[in-house]
Amino acid sequence: MKNMEILDCTTVQLNYQAEKEQCVQRHSNAIYLIILIILLITLGTVGYMVLLDVAFVDALYMTVITVSTVGFREIENLDAAGKLFTIVIIISGLGLVAYAFSQLAAFLAEGEFRRILLNRRVQRRLQNMKNHYIICGAGQTSVSLFEQFKRSHAEFIIIEKDPIRFEELHN
Numbered sequence: 787m788k789n790m791e792i793l794d795c796t797t798v799q800l801n802y803q804a805e806k807e808q809c810v811q812r813h814s815n816a817i818y819l820i821i822l823i824i825l826l827i828t829l830g831t832v833g834y835m836v837l838l839d840v841a842f843v844d845a846l847y848m849t850v851i852t853v854s855t856v857g858f859r860e861i862e863n864l865d866a867a868g869k870l871f872t873i874v875i876i877i878s879g880l881g882l883v884a885y886a887f888s889q890l891a892a893f894l895a896e897g898e899f900r901r902i903l904l905n906r907r908v909q910r911r912l913q914n915m916k917n918h919y920i921i922c923g924a925g926q927t928s929v930s931l932f933e934q935f936k937r938s939h940a941e942f943i944i945i946e947k948d949p950i951r952f953e954e955l956h957n
Contacts, residue, residue, distance in 0.1 A: 812893070815889050816889075819882070819885065819886055819889065822882055822885075823882060826849075826853060826875070826878050826879060826882060827846070827849050827850070827853065830845075830848070830849030830852065830853065830875045831845045831846045831848075831849045832845070833845075833849075833871050833875070834848045834849060834861075834868075834871070837865075837867055837868045837871055838861065838862040838864075838868060839862075840861055840862060844861045845861075847861065848860065848861055849875065852872055852875045852876055852879065853875060853876075853878075853879035853882075854879070855876065855879070855880075912943070915941060915943075917941070918940075918941040918942055918943065919931075919935060919940060919941070919942040919943070920942070920943050920945065921935075921942060921943065921944045921945070922945050923945070923946060924944055924946040924948070924951050924954075928944065932944060
């Protein structure tokens with residue numbers, strides 16, 4: 787058997803509850819953002835339909851070019867109310883873009899992306915393992931087994947819930 791290659795010291799930390807909560811939070815933020823975008827486009831379209839007395843497609847077009855800050859051309863000349871409404875749509879759109887970027891930055895900065903990739907790699911590796919050993923907990927006996935398995939190039943996994951102990955084994 788060959789030694790496990792997932793992590794340098796062949797340990798895997800499993801924390802399903804924390805992973806599940808983070809996944810739910812990420813999905814909640816994404817759904818919240820999508821709902822806000824749909825709401826902004828809907829309100830903008832209805833607002834332009836009322837203020838400019840234009841068809842749905844023209845109002846939607848105005849909303850999209852305003853939110854995206856492309857600003858090709860207005861369908862109709864804007865009066866003071868139309869200009870104020872457009873300002874609100876622009877500021878709201880920029881706010882949503884800022885929120886989206888902050889969520890993306892937090893996702894990357896907190897190591898979520900790296901953790902997701904590592905978890906996928908670990909899961910693939912675990913699915914392909916056969917005739918391996920699983921050591922639960924990294925007590926004194928487990929450390930002795932860990933050293934023996936490493937010397938014999940046996941394929942094995944250590945499951946440890948204590949992050950400090952996990953790091954000690956990893957290093």
